Amino acid sequence: MSHVLSLRCKECSREYPVEALNVCDFCFGPLEVVYDLEAIAKSTSREKIASGPNSLWRYADFLPAEYNPAIDINAGFTPLIRSRGLAEQLGLDELWIKNDSVNPSYSFKDRVVAVAAAKALEFGFDTIACASTGNLACAVAAVSARSGMKSYVFIPSDLEAGKILGAAIYNPTMVAIDGSYDDVNRLCSEIADSYPWAFVNINVRPFYADGSKTLGYEVAEQLGWRAPDHAVAPSASGAMFTKIYQGLKEFEATGIISDVHTKMYSAQARGCSPIASAYEEGRFVIRPVKPSSLATSLAIGNPADGYYALKVIEASGGSAVIAEENEIADGVKLLAETEGIFTEGAGGVAITGLKHLVETGKIKRDESVVVYITGNGLKTTELVADVVNPVLIEPNVEAFEAAMAARAAK
């Protein structure tokens, strides 16, 4: 069962009732869910978690909504894979890949939307909505299909075909907005204020965000009830990054694991790096940017949780790292070629970031590392279209053998 006490402003600490609210009336700070960790500690255990469903709902005691099988699309409990090829290439003894690209709609957004939708139903909403550059739209549309809720997804009109299709197939009401990034933002803010919908990352954002805590819980469980030395994750709004750490710390606070010493590393792309740039310049003020990156799912210019991501970096002793735009596709290819995992640009940023962290000595060979792969490459095939270069032959064995000989001679 849920052990939620209240909502609380992250800035001024004012308390609010558990309602569809996301902003403090006084200081406009973001609200977060407050849990009764003592009650959670009493009601949960490793055994209880391990015997739960094979989805993020095995951690229901730590979540702000009740498990509702009727709308569960089996988000979460994705594989944690011990790396061999990539670990060897990078010079690491213990590298783990959290492959969240195999969620039901192929990104970690299924986690946050699962929790947001469950909470939205508890609140009595019949419609869920989002503004998205892709993955979130897919997740909202998928869960609405399962739950029977109506859904509206707002997307920029120039989105990649794979992401449009990945959401459209679930038959939401899809609205493509012909305008700049700022125009899309402004319009969606206005719509969210005007319609009685659960806008997953606006009025139910405190609950939505906590779905990402399960990325921390799961890794700890899958590592045999321990926290890694290092965690590398891509960052857009910064919410997922902060929640991974919160998840690990909550497991520690409730006695599920001990000794959370994990250093957290936020990876961003050069074309949209407001968090990593602030870190590099040694400031806690986020300077919003106009995003222009090949890692489209990370292209959030004014990250709502950027400041809190910087605080997690500071608290954990980690850092931020930037992947150059021309390294993103290489990161995607490296993961595919060494581990058989096809990720999107955000994963390329994470892999490139990990590479830089090893090269600069921040992560050492004998330390345990988890890298989070949060989205699937099949939605953004444009990024790596140049890999398609088959050997073309006539339909006979001689032609095949001649082509192979020519290839071997190269």
Place this chain on the structure above:
Amino acid sequence: MPIEKVRFTFLDRLIKEPVIYRVGRDFEVETNIRRADIQEGIGWVILELEGEQQSIDDALDWVRSVGVRVDPAVGDVVEG
């Protein structure tokens, strides 16, 4: 009367400018600062604007024209 919650981000050359005062004086938009942080070289102010919609739009256009970045107070609502 329409209300907007926005964040102004200033770079150092603008920190001494009375931008918020001028929003009130020149555009007749009421301003109510809720939170702010000014550091060396950069600062931000989160505030509420109340007035006729056209006046708010004109005021924000002017604020942008002098080089101040304007964003929704809660961060971007578009996500990946």
